[in-house]
Amino acid sequence: xxxxxxxxxxxxxxxxxxxxxxxxxxxxxxxxxxxxxxxxxxxxxxxxxxxxxxxxxxxxxxxxxxxxxxxxxxxxxxxxxxxxxxxxxxxxxxxxxxxxxxxxxxxxxxxxxxxxxxxxxxxxxxxxxxxxxxxxxxxxxxxxxxxxxxxxxxxxxxxxxxxxxxxxxxxxxxxxxxxxxxxxxxxxxxxxxxxxxxxxxxxxxxxxxxxxxxxxxxxxxxxxxxxxxxxxxxxxxxxxxxxxxxxxxxxxxxxxxxxxxxxxxxxxxxxxxxxxxxxxxxxxxxxxxxxxxxxxxxxxxxxxxxxxxxxxxxxxxxxxxxxxxxxxxxxxxxxxxxxxxxxxxxxxxxxxxxxxxxxxxxxxxxxxxxxxxxxxxxxxxxxxxxxxxxxxxxxxxxxxxxxxxxxxxxxxxxxxxxxxxxxxxxxxxxxxxxxxxxxxxxxxxxxxxxxxxxxxxxxxxxxxxxxxxxxxxxxxxxxxxxxxxxxxxxxxxxxxxxxxxxxxxxxxxxxxxxxxxxxxxxxxxxxxxxxxxxxxxxxxxxxxxxxxxxxxxxxxxxxxxxxxxxxxxxxxxxxxxxxxxxxxxxxxxxxxxxxxxxxxxxxxxxxxxxxxxxxxxxxxxxxxxxxxxxxxxxxxxxxxxxxxxxxxxxxxxxxxxxxxxxxxxxxxxxxxxxxxxxxxxxxxxxxxxxxxxxxxxxxxxxxxxxxxxxxxxxxxxxxxxxxxxxxxxxxxxxxxxxxxxxxxxxxxxxxxx
Numbered sequence: 001x002x003x004x005x006x007x008x009x010x011x012x013x014x015x016x017x018x019x020x021x022x023x024x025x026x027x028x029x030x031x032x033x034x035x036x037x038x039x040x041x042x043x044x045x046x047x048x049x050x051x052x053x054x055x056x057x058x059x060x061x062x063x064x065x066x067x068x069x070x071x072x073x074x075x076x077x078x079x080x081x082x083x084x085x086x087x088x089x090x091x092x093x094x095x096x097x098x099x100x101x102x103x104x105x106x107x108x109x110x111x112x113x114x115x116x117x118x119x120x121x122x123x124x125x126x127x128x129x130x131x132x133x134x135x136x137x138x139x140x141x142x143x144x145x146x147x148x149x150x151x152x153x154x155x156x157x158x159x160x161x162x163x164x165x166x167x168x169x170x171x172x173x174x175x176x177x178x179x180x181x182x183x184x185x186x187x188x189x190x191x192x193x194x195x196x197x198x199x200x201x202x203x204x205x206x207x208x209x210x211x212x213x214x215x216x217x218x219x220x221x222x223x224x225x226x227x228x229x230x231x232x233x234x235x236x237x238x239x240x241x242x243x244x245x246x247x248x249x250x251x252x253x254x255x256x257x258x259x260x261x262x263x264x265x266x267x268x269x270x271x272x273x274x275x276x277x278x279x280x281x282x283x284x285x286x287x288x289x290x291x292x293x294x295x296x297x298x299x300x301x302x303x304x305x306x307x308x309x310x311x312x313x314x315x316x317x318x319x320x321x322x323x324x325x326x327x328x329x330x331x332x333x334x335x336x337x338x339x340x341x342x343x344x345x346x347x348x349x350x351x352x353x354x355x356x357x358x359x360x361x362x363x364x365x366x367x368x369x370x371x372x373x374x375x376x377x378x379x380x381x382x383x384x385x386x387x388x389x390x391x392x393x394x395x396x397x398x399x400x401x402x403x404x405x406x407x408x409x410x411x412x413x414x415x416x417x418x419x420x421x422x423x424x425x426x427x428x429x430x431x432x433x434x435x436x437x438x439x440x441x442x443x444x445x446x447x448x449x450x451x452x453x454x455x456x457x458x459x460x461x462x463x464x465x466x467x468x469x470x471x472x473x474x475x476x477x478x479x480x481x482x483x484x485x486x487x488x489x490x491x492x493x494x495x496x497x498x499x500x501x502x503x504x505x506x507x508x509x510x511x512x513x514x515x516x517x518x519x520x521x522x523x524x525x526x527x528x529x530x531x532x533x534x535x536x537x538x539x540x541x542x543x544x545x546x547x548x549x550x551x552x553x554x555x556x557x558x559x560x561x562x563x564x565x566x567x568x569x570x571x572x573x574x575x576x577x578x579x580x581x582x583x584x585x586x587x588x589x590x591x592x593x594x595x596x597x598x599x600x601x602x603x604x605x606x607x608x609x610x611x612x613x614x615x616x617x618x619x620x621x622x623x624x625x626x627x628x629x630x631x632x633x634x635x636x637x638x639x640x641x642x643x644x645x646x647x648x649x650x651x652x653x654x655x656x657x658x659x660x661x662x663x664x665x666x667x668x669x670x671x672x673x674x675x676x677x678x679x680x681x682x683x684x685x686x687x688x689x690x691x692x693x694x695x696x697x698x699x700x701x702x703x704x705x706x707x708x709x710x711x712x713x714x715x716x717x718x719x720x721x722x723x724x725x726x727x728x729x730x731x732x733x734x735x736x737x738x739x740x741x742x743x744x745x746x747x748x749x750x751x752x753x
Contacts, residue, residue, distance in 0.1 A: 030740035031655045035228040036261045038648045042221040043265020045641050046313060049214045050305050051273045052634075053207065054298050055290065060203040062294035063154045067194060070113045070152055072180040081179030082109040086171050087194070088607050090161070090598075091615055092134045094622035097159035098194045099141065101171050101607060110182045114152015115162060119145045122166035122603070130159040140598045142166060154194070156289040169606055174467045176607065201627065213634040217641035220425060222313065224645050225258070226320040228652045255318040262313045270306045277302065285636075286629040339386060346379030354700065358707035366708050370435065373700050377431040384427070384693060385420030388685035389413045395684070404673050408680025411657060422650040422730075423689045425642035430722045431697040433635040434715035438701050440628040442709030447621030450544065450614030451711075456537040459594045463545050463613050464584040466605035473604050477584070480600035484589030486510040490550065490582045503551045504528070504542065504585065511554060513587050514538040525551035538587075544614035545583065628713065643726055647733035651740075654682055658741040675738035683734040687727065694723040 075081040088099045104118050111118065115125055124141035127148045131137050138144045141163045153160055171177050277299045280292040353372025357365040389412060396409030412419065443451065464477075478487055488506035504511070508520040515536035531552045532539050542550050586597050594610070601608035701715045 031652055034648055034652045038225040039258050039261035040265035042225055043262045044269035045218045046309050047266050047269030049218055050309050052210050056203050056206045058297050059294045067154050068185045070183055071185040072178055073182045075179040075181045081105050082181050084172050085180045086177040094619055096619045099161045101163050103164055112183050114148040119164040121164055125162040127153055127158055127160040129157045136595055156291055166603055209634050213638040217638045221645050224649050226317055255314045258317045263310055266306050266310045285633045343379040343382035346375050350375030358703050373435055377428045381420045381424035381427050384689040385416035388419045388688040389416035391688045404676030405680045408677040411681045412685040418653045419685045419689055422646035426726050427693040429639050429642055434697050434701045434718055436631050437628050437715050438704045438709045438712035441625040442712035443621040446617045448711045450617040453614055454612050460588050461538050461541050462586045462597050462610055464601050464610050466608040469605050476604040477600055482596050486513050486587040488585040501549055501551050503553050505553050505555055508554045520554045521552050522554045525553040528552050541613040643729040647729045650682055651733045651737050654737045671742040674742040678734045678738035686730040690726050694719050
């Protein structure tokens, strides 16, 4: 056969499949409408999945390129640097970000990416996101010279600062300072460059997140759509098989049924996403902004991928029909007399694993708990289907005078598997999403304690570290603080050998501000627990400053500046070793104390860091907890797709039996009877299944919160919202089932009786 004739035969076979599924009789069949909508939704979901995968790749490529362009190129030994570069850090609301100090060594020094000019001494360029989120950034780092442009930022939401140290403050000569000849690496290098926490997860993590949350709904949608209208399709394919049609013929006829609906779905989902590549988008829940510049490659890649996706979906749909099924194989079957025991066994094993994991705790207990939760949720839908069938039997028992209640309830009682399949994906997805929310937002013990400490300190006690500074710089820092601020100093090696524990020095009044004292330790250093009568948040903060147990020594009724800046407070051995550098402990007064300390440190000290003790634990814990927003974002899309899938399967199963209502429809008028049948046949069983499912998911999450993840976020909002969405979708399916069955059955007219 020539290629032209073969192409013509393929077109004819596709047309046969299209006409067989969309002929005049099928066009009036509401089941065909449900199947078409399911195929369209499959195309939309596939387009969203492909766009998401391509967007992750494009955004990470753009981020990596911009980060690589601002990495400093260190000067080789013997080569004169063009500029000096050093990275520090700062934090805002549990978010850490980079503060980069730059200083040109000559007039021809190359500019860092994103800067229109070199900042003057004491000036700073701030990222727009940081300036919007923290207005005090306009003065915290010096004079505001402008904002960093998009070329110098990893993404639009990055918090980032370029600072040139003020006159009199040098950054050269320190171990963290680099002499650089320019900026830009061939590729991103491994190293402690830039603390960007707008989103710092690798692309592989997002791929693993998208695969189950969006890929699984696409597969389920396609399989469900392939079995909708299974009775008529199986009959057609069986006839073709009987007359000798091969697999290729049957596949092309089956593909003709889905070509147009899948194409419409791919276009319906793809056109808005193509428009997004021109404008950019801010993702909900996470607030992450995807720029149009990063999405530019998708303007031609995504349309090409849509064509491939459409072809792949059609081939997969055809492949699902290569095996000839007996007629009626896809129809719901009545419940067996002896239902299988595996769901109850699975739930029992899962329940034991949940209890054992909660009792064991630690990492092994958490893994056992997650395994038990998964087993319980997998075995739960069949049990809920059987329970809803029993409820339907009770509701349609003796004394039932409503025919709609009798018909709908008996239909639900005879088809528990339909309810189980409709609620299975919803139950599993909702339960696992609740567990993921609790586990991801849980903080470690250190982060939990540091969070409580930070709340009690309320930024009234700060730790100020810097590169080694001389006495004049320390004096300027103390003088720049407010009149009500108290300053203490931690010095290393308080004993004559200079190797003892660190010593907190200050006058008695400033030391007493930490907590009630037994006596003021004059003359020698005394352990802190012997000095203070009780533990207060301020004394506890000393343990979180990274220098271990501390001793305390008073310097007498001297001026506070002398107490913290004079080298005489250290032993001769310490001064000889040059280790007289130590952090300040600043007790602020008033709500603006943190900002005063920040401005004072950055105006007088080299490479300063100001923070609350323990904030590194808080920042790390909350950065991990923010990943829950990404989990919820993707899970929400997957949950909605599965909700529509379950509703479509339930609705089609109900309409598949709607022709049995035709004799009764001859004695009724209007749609009230059909709506009541749909209510008792679909609405009540699904409500009886989803309600207990949400309770079980909430109980499992409560066990997780109570025993394994005590600081995790409450999943009540997620469970309540998911249950409301599921009930709304099922209610829409119930109403749609009543309306469609009414139009389907009222066309029947009894003849010849």
